[in-house]
Amino acid sequence: MTGMQRQHKAAWAGMLLVLALAGCSKKEHESLASGAPAGAVASPEGASLAYEHDVDIQLDAAQIGPRVKQISDACQSSQFGDCAVLQVGQQGGEYPSGSIRVRIAPKGVEPLIGLAGKGGDVASRNTQAEDLAQQVADTALTKARLQKEHERLLAYQDDKSIRIADLLVITQRLSEIEAGLEQANKEAANQRRRIDTQLLTLRFQTPSGQRSRSEIGEAVSEFGATLTTSVAFVIRAVAALLPVVLVAWLFGWIGLKLWRRRRRASSTP
Numbered sequence: 001m002t003g004m005q006r007q008h009k010a011a012w013a014g015m016l017l018v019l020a021l022a023g024c025s026k027k028e029h030e031s032l033a034s035g036a037p038a039g040a041v042a043s044p045e046g047a048s049l050a051y052e053h054d055v056d057i058q059l060d061a062a063q064i065g066p067r068v069k070q071i072s073d074a075c076q077s078s079q080f081g082d083c084a085v086l087q088v089g090q091q092g093g094e095y096p097s098g099s100i101r102v103r104i105a106p107k108g109v110e111p112l113i114g115l116a117g118k119g120g121d122v123a124s125r126n127t128q129a130e131d132l133a134q135q136v137a138d139t140a141l142t143k144a145r146l147q148k149e150h151e152r153l154l155a156y157q158d159d160k161s162i163r164i165a166d167l168l169v170i171t172q173r174l175s176e177i178e179a180g181l182e183q184a185n186k187e188a189a190n191q192r193r194r195i196d197t198q199l200l201t202l203r204f205q206t207p208s209g210q211r212s213r214s215e216i217g218e219a220v221s222e223f224g225a226t227l228t229t230s231v232a233f234v235i236r237a238v239a240a241l242l243p244v245v246l247v248a249w250l251f252g253w254i255g256l257k258l259w260r261r262r263r264r265a266s267s268t269p
Contacts, residue, residue: 041106041127041198048136049129050194051106054201055113059120061096064204068098071116071202075100080108082197098204103197116202123205132191139191143184150177 041051068090075083087101153170
């Protein structure tokens with residue numbers, strides 16, 4: 001192979017590499033521009049992570065109310081898996097907004113975000129996780145300790161030779177242990193729920209352009225009221241300062257008269 005042929009092959013390889021990189025960069029840019037959500041975050045095997053997602057979405061004002069209701073209906077009907085609505089809020093007026101908080105199965109997080117952002121723009125998104133491993137371990141240890149004590153006291157209670165006073169003490173302690181076990185079971189169930197499902201908060205706002213137009217419209221609509229308030233302020237200010245001005249002018253006039261009289265008296269031989 002001649003040197004010229006090797007140079008031609010190297011040039012073609014370089015051009016193909018540049019085209020491939022350009023294609024990858026274009027695909028990546030299109031993915032980011034479309035606002036496609038990242039893959040669902042899954043807790044590793046055996047981990048005790050409680051995930052929470054906060055998503056801000058910009059949407060036309062007329063679509064905010066219907067979209068919040070659509071998300072609520074999709075959640076309550078378990079369209080994307082087990083889901084529970086925890087909070088719904090909506091505000092109208094010049095700056096409409098809405099929010100909804102749900103607890104949903106991990107597989108339903110991304111589809112629900114996709115539904116919420118349909119026709120809008122995902123302005124920001126934040127995902128965080130709280131490690132509940134220590135809390136889970138503490139709760140399990142508490143349950144095991146209480147159950148062991150409960151079994152031991154039940155054995156004492158069955159003893160025929162036990163005195164009545166001791167039996168009353170054991171019965172009271174058994175009640176306390178059973179209440180502690182019930183509370184530990186509730187904590188364990190809540191921890192399990194936080195690990196098996198994920199908290200998703202969706203907030204809807206109008207785009208900045210619409211908010212700017214709303215501010216201009218609000219300023220125009222309040223022009224008359226603002227003008228009236230300003231004129232009233234000027235009138236009040238004049239009314240408040242007028243007596244002061246009159247008194248100052250009177251004292252100045254009297255002082256001028258006295259000064260002129262004294263000057264004439266001093267100039268007379």
